[in-house]
Amino acid sequence: MTTSFEREWQPGTTLNGKWNKRQYRVERVLGAGANGKVYLVSRGKLAYALKAGYSPAEHQSEVNALKVLSESNTSFQNYLFDVDDYHFDGTDIPFYVMRYVDGQSMTDFLLRHGRDWVYLIGLNTLRKLTELHSEGYVFGDIKLQNMLVGGYGDVELIDFGGVTPKGRSVKQFTEIYDRGYWGAGARIADEAYDLFAFAVLVISSVQSAHRMAVIDKLLPQTRSVDVLLDMLNTTAALQPVAVPLRRALLGQYHTSKQALADWRKQSLRQPSLAHPPSGRASWLRLCFAASLLLFGFSLYMYW
Numbered sequence: 001m002t003t004s005f006e007r008e009w010q011p012g013t014t015l016n017g018k019w020n021k022r023q024y025r026v027e028r029v030l031g032a033g034a035n036g037k038v039y040l041v042s043r044g045k046l047a048y049a050l051k052a053g054y055s056p057a058e059h060q061s062e063v064n065a066l067k068v069l070s071e072s073n074t075s076f077q078n079y080l081f082d083v084d085d086y087h088f089d090g091t092d093i094p095f096y097v098m099r100y101v102d103g104q105s106m107t108d109f110l111l112r113h114g115r116d117w118v119y120l121i122g123l124n125t126l127r128k129l130t131e132l133h134s135e136g137y138v139f140g141d142i143k144l145q146n147m148l149v150g151g152y153g154d155v156e157l158i159d160f161g162g163v164t165p166k167g168r169s170v171k172q173f174t175e176i177y178d179r180g181y182w183g184a185g186a187r188i189a190d191e192a193y194d195l196f197a198f199a200v201l202v203i204s205s206v207q208s209a210h211r212m213a214v215i216d217k218l219l220p221q222t223r224s225v226d227v228l229l230d231m232l233n234t235t236a237a238l239q240p241v242a243v244p245l246r247r248a249l250l251g252q253y254h255t256s257k258q259a260l261a262d263w264r265k266q267s268l269r270q271p272s273l274a275h276p277p278s279g280r281a282s283w284l285r286l287c288f289a290a291s292l293l294l295f296g297f298s299l300y301m302y303w
């Protein structure tokens with residue numbers, strides 16, 4: 001059974017949780033999917049994102065994954081804030097409340113700040129994946145629309161509908177990011193599955209819309225990982241990280257930790273990070289260094 005939830009809650013609406021008795025004020029809609037919506041809500045002075053109106057199965061599977069991640073000693077800790085029902089028009093509408101991520105899409109970020117940031121954003125995305133993988137899950141539906149980039153190139157994954165325990169069939173994916181679509185492997189949740197999608201994400205983040213539209217229309221018989229490798233080889237901006245991207249496309253990593261180590265090694269050779277010629281590059285280098293330090297510190301704390 002699916003709960004179709006067409007109605008949109010207007011700014012100023014107060015939502016009262018039926019079981020946990022928390023109260024939220026709707027500020028605005030952040031985004032909408034096939035059935036449900038994500039709202040920016042406030043509770044006192046704090047802002048959250050509230051997701052409601054999705055099918056019970058979808059809702060439950062996202063909540064299950066988020067509960068595990070929220071209790072882990074990773075940057076996902078406390079991501080999930082509340083799970084409850086809202087009694088509305090005679091029915092109970094399940095919702096969950098999570099961390100509000102104030103960010104923009106990776107493509108918008110790169111357009112605004114420059115393609116050099118792709119190395120830091122890639123690094124931060126791989127860090128997120130290593131954390132998720134260490135908890136026994138695979139993200140599944142990695143794509144540009146499912147991540148947000150903050151002001152310092154920090155990355156947050158959103159939409160946990162595709163999160164799948166390792167070893168199971170991937171339950172939600174988007175064709176061009178899916179290795180099965182490219183004939184490059186099974187739709188089984190392993191770390192390499194996410195790494196393939198990660199490579200497509202990075203490659204597509206710096207392509208023109210026209211070039212992406214071409215690969216979207218490829219016939220099954222012309223679809224192969226060679227198309228993606230060719231795209232990678234002909235994108236100058238990605239050459240500093242071509243080695244980890246190529247390996248990810250070819251399924252040569254068993255773990256995201258190996259990919260992260262390679263990414264770090266290769267991207268540090270990038271001249272704009274190694275020898276900053278301008279103010280922007282030195283700022284970028286600082287963020288990169290701070291990011292590495294933070295990651296080292298988290299490793300020290302958690303392992």
Ligand SMILES: Nc1ncnc2c1ncn2[C@@H]1O[C@H](COP(=O)(O)OP(=O)(O)OP(=O)(O)O)[C@@H](O)[C@H]1O
Pocket residue numbers: 030031032033034035036037038049098099100101102145146158159160161
């Ligand atoms: N935690 C969050 N913080 C800020 N914005 C968010 C958050 N979660 C979701 N959003 C916004 O809401 C939009 C829709 O969220 P999400 O992708 O989870 O919904 P969806 O219905 O599953 O989408 P789709 O049908 O495209 O998979 C996102 O694109 C993003 O703009």
